[in-house]
Amino acid sequence: METQQLPLIFFISLLLFLYFIFYLFQIWKKSKTLTKKLPPGPWKLPIIGNLHQLASHGGLPHHTLRTLSQKYGPLTHLQLGEISAIVVSSPEMAKEIMKTQDVRFATRPQSMTGSIIFYNYSDIALCPYGDYWRNMRKICVLELLSAKMVKSFNSIRQEEMSSLVSSIINSTPDESLVNLSNKIFWFTGSVTCRSAFGKVVHDQDKLIMLVKEAVSLSSGFDLTDLFPSHKWLHGISGMKSRLLKAHEKVDVILEKLINEHCENRANGNKGNGESGAEDLIDVLLRVMESGEFGMPITNQNIKAVIFVSFSAYNF
Numbered sequence: 001m002e003t004q005q006l007p008l009i010f011f012i013s014l015l016l017f018l019y020f021i022f023y024l025f026q027i028w029k030k031s032k033t034l035t036k037k038l039p040p041g042p043w044k045l046p047i048i049g050n051l052h053q054l055a056s057h058g059g060l061p062h063h064t065l066r067t068l069s070q071k072y073g074p075l076t077h078l079q080l081g082e083i084s085a086i087v088v089s090s091p092e093m094a095k096e097i098m099k100t101q102d103v104r105f106a107t108r109p110q111s112m113t114g115s116i117i118f119y120n121y122s123d124i125a126l127c128p129y130g131d132y133w134r135n136m137r138k139i140c141v142l143e144l145l146s147a148k149m150v151k152s153f154n155s156i157r158q159e160e161m162s163s164l165v166s167s168i169i170n171s172t173p174d175e176s177l178v179n180l181s182n183k184i185f186w187f188t189g190s191v192t193c194r195s196a197f198g199k200v201v202h203d204q205d206k207l208i209m210l211v212k213e214a215v216s217l218s219s220g221f222d223l224t225d226l227f228p229s230h231k232w233l234h235g236i237s238g239m240k241s242r243l244l245k246a247h248e249k250v251d252v253i254l255e256k257l258i259n260e261h262c263e264n265r266a267n268g269n270k271g272n273g274e275s276g277a278e279d280l281i282d283v284l285l286r287v288m289e290s291g292e293f294g295m296p297i298t299n300q301n302i303k304a305v306i307f308v309s310f311s312a313y314n315f
Contacts, residue, residue, distance in 0.1 A: 039086060041077035042068060049079030051226070065089065081226030083109070103129065111225045112234065113218035116243045122304035135295045136305070143283045144305075152277050156194045160187055185212075189310070196306050197261075198279035203253050210253070211310045214246040254303045261285055280306065 044050055053068075054061045065087050068076050074090035088094050097105050106129035108114075114126045121127045124136040143149065164187045171178050189208035194200060201207070223233045224240070234240040261281045278286070281302060288297040 038077045038084070039075035040072045041079075042072070044079045047081070049081060051080055053078075054080075081223075082229060083226055106133075111228075112240060113222070113225070113243060116240070116247050117214055117218050118308060119300045119304040122301045123308040124305065125308045132295065135293050136301075139284075139287055139293055140305075143287060144280055149278075149283070153191075153195045157191055160191050160194070163187075163190075192310050194279075196280040196309060197257055198277075198282070201257060203256075207250065207253050208310075210246060210250045211307065214243065214250060215310075217243055217246060250307065251303065254306060255299065257281065258285075258299050258302060280309070 042050060042053055045052060054064055056064055065076075066089070068078075069087065069089035074088065074093045076087040076089070078085045078087060088097055108126055110121065114121055118126050124133065124140060127133050127136065164183055167183060168178055168180075186208070189211075190200075190204070193204045193207065217239065222239050223237050224230075227233055258281060262285065265282070265285060284297065284302045284305065287293060288302070
């Protein structure tokens, strides 16, 4: 029986070996076609590149990056799996990239999490630089974050701040510590919900926790982001299925709230807020109906903007 299994084991081992050789050839071929000179960097291992070095210094990557910058200078090249990364570690180089040459570096690299969580990059934080980003930025500056709109939410901020202070004051005497981070998390979540939806919604607490779960899943490194050409890793890591489940739950709540706003506007009520004023969804629906910014807006775009608003304020 054992002798019958030997050919199968040999065949599997041969396939794995050939795959390894092919992968190394692809890396070598890619390095040969790279015409631009890269900044200096540490030595790299096959396949994983410099990933093993990020795990040094007790698993604190920022300590490793500091050490590398002291050795290789303000620009350091790292190979993270299939991803070629440049680490910037000086104020002068950061200004050059973030301000002087900002347009060249405006587009963030695409990832599985950005595609799923932010509705295929329909938000303003991760979408590619171009006409869509410029139009969404214009909507945010002129409509969502205008002085008039921010002022209209003043009463919401005051009420939620008063509730936060009261919860701290009324903490039970036997509590030696107050979890201020948790209280501020719920404060910012409540402010964002009431600003976006105009009132305290039925699924508010559930939505806040789902957004926190989705953002927590999307943070940090994942094998699928470091080896984007290997789609089979999505199924092995389980990250894609977890992201899809969290996103679907958030999507159901947001879609329901947008439909409620649409029905309210169809009945002649232009504002869904507690005081009858427009909230963030009302503004986006008005822009969608008018087409004044020269680009079509769908429910997907609205949900992406609302989602990134939660992410920015809460995490």
